[in-house]
Amino acid sequence: MTDGRRGDVLSPESFVQVVRTRSAVRKYTTDPIEDDVLEELLDAMLSAPTGSNAQAWSFVVVRDPSALRRLRAFSPGLVGKPQVVVVACVDGSRLDQASHDGAPELCVTMAVNTLLLTAHAYGIGACPVTSFRSGVLRVLLALPDEIEPVFMVPLGYPAGERQMSERRPRSEVISYEVCGQHTPAVGP
Ligand SMILES: Cc1cc2nc3c(=O)[nH]c(=O)nc-3n(C[C@H](O)[C@H](O)[C@H](O)COP(=O)(O)O)c2cc1C
Structure with a gap:
């Protein structure tokens, strides 16, 4: 179908398969990530939405x-030996419009999730x-005052099987129409 509703970019099933099989990976092989693949990941990441399209973000690719060894040494949450680390930051210098001042970290989070999913697709x-030490990161990456690190994203080809984490039952976390009504009403 090419009517703009279904399947004109990628089959929905393929996309959902990518989303549902992603998991956090903390063990990596020593295989390098190819330059062109890394560029694709970064371009996809930058297609994420931002409040008022402010794009108040900045990313450092290490x-x-x-440099990777130093990052690992000062980042308790950075497990394993990734080939690349993307440090995703808020760029405070782009936050002069009140309309989106409240949520720049949310925008960076959108970009990070897009990066996670695109990486998995590849x-x-x-x-x-x-879990990292912002002060040390500032020095290691020469971050100016207006650039605030929010996430680090280690990247590498997975070593070993992926471990899928449990999810709470959907009947517990999804309500219909009003909070707490866990059974869907009959459709319109
Ligand atoms: C805001 C946030 C912070 C996280 N920080 C860390 C971290 O510092 N170190 C780490 O190994 N994993 C971290 N994680 C990964 C979570 O532990 C992981 O996403 C969660 O256990 C669910 O597993 P899954 O991603 O495999 O589904 C973080 C995830 C989120 C959303």
Whole structure:
């Protein structure tokens, strides 16, 4: 179908398969991530939505092995030895319009989730990481005052099987029409 509703980009089933099989990956092989693949991941990441399309974000891509070692040393949440780390930041210098001042971290989070899913679609493992020392990161990456790191995203080809995490039952977390009504009403 090419009517703009279904299947004109990718079959919905294929997309849902990518979404539902993603998991945090914390063990990586030593295989490098190809330059063109990395560029695709970054371009996809930048297609994420932002409040008022402010794009108040900035990303630092770290590939240098000794720089990666230093990042790992100061980031308790960064497990394993990734080939690349993308540090996703809010760019405070873009926040001069009141309409989107409240939620720049949400926009960065949207970008990070897009990166996670795109990486998985390419067979690359990733993990959102917030346990790091911002002060040290500022120095290591020469971040100016207006750039605030929000997430680190390690990337690498997965070593071993993916471990899928449990999810709470949907009957517990999804309501219909009003909060707490867990049975769907009959459709319109
Ligand atoms: C806001 C946030 C912060 C996280 N920080 C870390 C972290 O510092 N280190 C880590 O290994 N995983 C971190 N994670 C990954 C979660 O542990 C993981 O997503 C969760 O256990 C669910 O597993 P799954 O992603 O495999 O479904 C973080 C995830 C989120 C959403």
